[in-house]
Amino acid sequence: MALPYTLTPGFIEAVDNLIQDTAVPDSALHSRSKQYLDIFDDATVVRPVWSQRIRVPSPFTTPGLFNAMFQIADELGLAAGKRYVSAAICVCAEHAARAHAAAGADSELRGALVRALHQLSSTWAAFLLWPFYAHGEEECFRNDGRRDMPPPSGDETPTAKSIARAQRRRLKALVMARDNSCCFLSSGLDNSVYSRGMSLPPGVTRVAFCCTVSIIPREVLAQPAADASEDRSGIQPMSDQDITSGILQRFCGVQDAATLVEQAQGPANTLLVHEWGALSFSMFLWWLLPTETPDHYEIKNPNPIYNIGNGIPPPSHVTFADHSPSAMGSVELPAPALLRAHAALGEVLHRSGALATFQTLRHSSPEPFPNSLCPAGTGSAFWRSVVEYEGPEPDPTNVLIKLVSVALNLVDAFVQAQGIPGLVPGYPSIPVFDGAGIVEEVGAEVTNVAKDDKVHCLHWLVQGTFDVDNRHSTFQEYTLQPAKYVEKAATVSLCLATVVNGIRGHEESSNSARFTPPWEEGSTTKHAGQAALILGGGTNVGQYGFSPIITTASPKNTSLLRSLGAAHVLDRALSPDTLRAALSESTTVTAAAAAPITYVYDAFGHSCDAQLLGYSVLAPGGA
CATH class of the missing domain: 3.40.50 (Rossmann fold)
Structure with a gap:
C-alpha cells in the first residue's frame, strides 16, 4: 500500500518551507487554511472513515481536531504551533488539488480535499495523540516500580531491568529532595520517608505513596524502529519516533528528538505525586497550565469526577521550588516547555474528541474494533489497525486473515451462473470460497495459529456446512474464519475439502x-x-x-x-x-x-x- 502523503519527507519539507516563508504572514496563512476547512459544511463528511465505523458514536472529527489545535495554540502561546497547523492544512489541500487536476478526474474537487484533510487529521491522531494516550493507559496495567523498592541483594548480577530500577531510584531521590518529599496534589508526605521517622513538614498533614511520573514519557519518543518485514501498512521504518517527535516539536515548540529524549530522563521531566495522581497524569486526565509567573501553574482537571487530590480537593495552583540541600547541589525544576507540551496534548485530546474515541476503542469493544484488534501504542500500529483497517472483527475463536491469494473453483462458476440456492440467498453477496493469506489478528481463545502465520482457509466449511456470511468469503481483502478451519499450509484447497x-x-x-x-x-x-x-x-x-x-x-x-x-x-x-x-x-x-x-x-x-x-x-x- 502506498505511503500516505502526510507521512512522506516531501510533505514535511513542503510544510517546513511554507512555515519559513516570511512573505506569507501568520494571519494570511491562517485565513488560507480556514478557507479549506469551510468545505466541511456538511455534517456527513466531518468524520474520517475509521471514526465513522465505530459503533459507539465517535466525537472525533477532522475540523474538530484542527480547530482544537488552533484554539490551544492561541491559549498556550504556541504561535509557531498555530503556523505549523495552518501550513500543514494548506500543503495537504493544495497537493490534493494538484493531484486531482493532473489526473483529470471527473469527480468533484471537494471530495478530494475532504479525503486529503481526513488523512492529515488521521495522521495526527495516529502519530501524535494515540502514542501518548496508549502509553498512559498501559501505565495502569503495569507495575513499573514507581514506588520505592528495596535495594538489590549484594549477589544480584546487573541486568537491564536492575539498572533501570537503580536509575529510577536515583531519579526519585533527586525529585524528592527537590520537592521536599511531598505530593503537591494531596499535600501528603511520601510514605517511605515518614516510615523512617521524618516528621511532617509545616502544612503537611497526610501521608501518601508518592511516585515519579514523566511529563513527556521517554518511551514514546525512543521507540525502536519498526521491523520492515512485519510492516504491511506501507509506513517505512523511519516511522514512529521521528514522526511523533517531529509533530510534537513543530506544534508544541519542544526541542529536537535527541535533546528531548535526553532531557526526558532527568528531574526536568519529572513530577512527584501520589500514585493515582501519577497514573491519571499519564492518562491526560489532568495537566498543568503555565501562568505569567515563572514556575507557577494552574492545575487543570477538566472532569472533576476524577479525584486527583487523593480524597481531598486538590489546590488550584502549584509553584515549584528547589528544596534540595545545598550539599546536593541544585535540582532542575519541571521544564516549562515540557509541561506546556503535556498540557497541549491533554487539551487537544479532550477538545477534539480523540480521548473519548480512544477510550471507546480501548475499553468498549466496539464493532469493528474490539479489544483483540486494539492497536499497540505506536502510530504505525494505529494507522494499520484502525485507519486503514476495513475488515470484520474476530470473536474469541475466530482468526482474521489478510488474504494474499484466492482460488477460483468450479463451484464459483456454478454460483456465478446459477446462484445456487443456499449459497446465494440474498444480495449483496461476496463470492469465492478458497483463499490463502497471513494471519492479521487472532481471537483470545485461538491457540493453533498466531499473528503473521501463513495459512489456508475455506469459507464453506464454517460450521460444517455451506455458509452465507459475507465476512467468511475470500474474494476480499480480509476474511474472518473459525480457527479450527484454518491451517498452516498453502497447498491444500477447497478441492481437498470436497474429497474429504x-x-x-x-x-x-x-x-x-x-x-x-x-x-x-x-x-x-x-x-x-x-x-x-x-x-x-x-x-x-x-x-x-x-x-x-x-x-x-x-x-x-x-x-x-x-x-x-x-x-x-x-x-x-x-x-x-x-x-x-x-x-x-x-x-x-x-x-x-x-x-x-x-x-x-x-x-x-x-x-x-x-x-x-x-x-x-x-x-x-x-x-
Whole structure:
C-alpha cells in the first residue's frame, strides 16, 4: 500500500518551507487554511472513515481536531504551533488539488480535499495523540516500580531491568529532595520517608505513596524502529519516533528528538505525586497550565469526577521550588516547555474528541474494533489497525486473515451462473470460497495459529456446512474464519475439502462413503482388494481422491495419474457403452481379481452422463 502523503519527507519539507516563508504572514496563512476547512459544511463528511465505523458514536472529527489545535495554540502561546497547523492544512489541500487536476478526474474537487484533510487529521491522531494516550493507559496495567523498592541483594548480577530500577531510584531521590518529599496534589508526605521517622513538614498533614511520573514519557519518543518485514501498512521504518517527535516539536515548540529524549530522563521531566495522581497524569486526565509567573501553574482537571487530590480537593495552583540541600547541589525544576507540551496534548485530546474515541476503542469493544484488534501504542500500529483497517472483527475463536491469494473453483462458476440456492440467498453477496493469506489478528481463545502465520482457509466449511456470511468469503481483502478451519499450509484447497467430505465425512448428516480416516489404525489396508472408480481423475478434485484403481481423464494426464496410484486410466471422451466395456476388462486385470466396483467418485459433478455411468457400473451395496 502506498505511503500516505502526510507521512512522506516531501510533505514535511513542503510544510517546513511554507512555515519559513516570511512573505506569507501568520494571519494570511491562517485565513488560507480556514478557507479549506469551510468545505466541511456538511455534517456527513466531518468524520474520517475509521471514526465513522465505530459503533459507539465517535466525537472525533477532522475540523474538530484542527480547530482544537488552533484554539490551544492561541491559549498556550504556541504561535509557531498555530503556523505549523495552518501550513500543514494548506500543503495537504493544495497537493490534493494538484493531484486531482493532473489526473483529470471527473469527480468533484471537494471530495478530494475532504479525503486529503481526513488523512492529515488521521495522521495526527495516529502519530501524535494515540502514542501518548496508549502509553498512559498501559501505565495502569503495569507495575513499573514507581514506588520505592528495596535495594538489590549484594549477589544480584546487573541486568537491564536492575539498572533501570537503580536509575529510577536515583531519579526519585533527586525529585524528592527537590520537592521536599511531598505530593503537591494531596499535600501528603511520601510514605517511605515518614516510615523512617521524618516528621511532617509545616502544612503537611497526610501521608501518601508518592511516585515519579514523566511529563513527556521517554518511551514514546525512543521507540525502536519498526521491523520492515512485519510492516504491511506501507509506513517505512523511519516511522514512529521521528514522526511523533517531529509533530510534537513543530506544534508544541519542544526541542529536537535527541535533546528531548535526553532531557526526558532527568528531574526536568519529572513530577512527584501520589500514585493515582501519577497514573491519571499519564492518562491526560489532568495537566498543568503555565501562568505569567515563572514556575507557577494552574492545575487543570477538566472532569472533576476524577479525584486527583487523593480524597481531598486538590489546590488550584502549584509553584515549584528547589528544596534540595545545598550539599546536593541544585535540582532542575519541571521544564516549562515540557509541561506546556503535556498540557497541549491533554487539551487537544479532550477538545477534539480523540480521548473519548480512544477510550471507546480501548475499553468498549466496539464493532469493528474490539479489544483483540486494539492497536499497540505506536502510530504505525494505529494507522494499520484502525485507519486503514476495513475488515470484520474476530470473536474469541475466530482468526482474521489478510488474504494474499484466492482460488477460483468450479463451484464459483456454478454460483456465478446459477446462484445456487443456499449459497446465494440474498444480495449483496461476496463470492469465492478458497483463499490463502497471513494471519492479521487472532481471537483470545485461538491457540493453533498466531499473528503473521501463513495459512489456508475455506469459507464453506464454517460450521460444517455451506455458509452465507459475507465476512467468511475470500474474494476480499480480509476474511474472518473459525480457527479450527484454518491451517498452516498453502497447498491444500477447497478441492481437498470436497474429497474429504465426500469420502471420509462421518457426521450423521453426511452423505459420504464413510471411509476410515487415514490417521486411524488399519485405514490403509481396510479397503484392499476392492475396485474403485474416479470419474474425472485429472481434475484437482480427482487428484485429491484416494489412490484410484481406475479413473477417467484426458489421455494427456495418464502419466500424472499413474504416478498418483491409478492402475488404469480410461479416456474420458469414450462413450458410456465403450467405458462400461473397458471397465469390465479393467476389473479383471487388477489386483481386485475381477471384483465388482464398490466405490465410484464423480470429481466433476456436473455431467448427467457421468453420473449415470457411475450408477450403472456400481455394484449392489456400493457407494
